[in-house]
Amino acid sequence: MSIPSIGLVILIGVVSTAVMDMWLLVLSRLGVPTTDWRLVGRWVGQMAQGRFAHASIAEAAPVRGEHPLGWLTHYGAGIAYAAVLVAFMGTDWASQPTIVPALVFGLVTVVVPLFVMQPAMGSGFAGSNTTAPVRSCVRTFANHAVFGAGLYVAAAGIAYF
Numbered sequence: 621m622s623i624p625s626i627g628l629v630i631l632i633g634v635v636s637t638a639v640m641d642m643w644l645l646v647l648s649r650l651g652v653p654t655t656d657w658r659l660v661g662r663w664v665g666q667m668a669q670g671r672f673a674h675a676s677i678a679e680a681a682p683v684r685g686e687h688p689l690g691w692l693t694h695y696g697a698g699i700a701y702a703a704v705l706v707a708f709m710g711t712d713w714a715s716q717p718t719i720v721p722a723l724v725f726g727l728v729t730v731v732v733p734l735f736v737m738q739p740a741m742g743s744g745f746a747g748s749n750t751t752a753p754v755r756s757c758v759r760t761f762a763n764h765a766v767f768g769a770g771l772y773v774a775a776a777g778i779a780y781f
Contacts, residue, residue: 625711629703632714632774637698639770640763652759661690663741677741698767701729705771717775726768730760 644654665683666674674680683689705725706714713721734746734757743749747756 628714628778629706630699631778632706632771633699633702634695635774636702636767636770637695639773640767643763643766657690657694658687659690659741660693661686661688664693665689673740674742702771714775715779717772717779719772722772722775723765723768726764726771727761729767730764733760
């Protein structure tokens with residue numbers, strides 16, 4: 621991948637993650653619980669201490685700088701996902717994006733929170749340890765569908781200019 625392609629991927633990843641964050645902000649304002657990036661930072665920070673899974677990440681010892689670490693992890697994941705999509709679809713897709721691959725890929729990314737992050741943070745596989753597992757899964761799918769739409773919007777906006 622060339623230097624301009626790397627910049628393109630980073631921009632697509634940042635913009636698509638920001639689109640998801642706008643969605644999460646709207647949900648939050650409507651009273652819908654959303655991801656606490658501080659807890660994601662705590663989980664990642666605990667990994668440096670050799671702890672990868674928790675009964676409840678909220679009850680784990682706080683980690684210095686966990687809030688910015690959570691946001692950095694969130695945006696780093698968005699950039700990494702954008703890189704995988706562009707690597708899979710090719711830079712031609714990025715210059716003439718179509719929505720279906722972006723939406724499908726966004727939905728595929730739910731594998732990570734449902735089967736890695738949530739179990740490791742104490743919520744169980746697909747949120748099975750939460751008070752409303754189905755609602756948790758639906759929210760996760762919706763959030764990642766919005767991220768997928770964001771991948772398309774970002775690529776289309778960049779291609780336009």
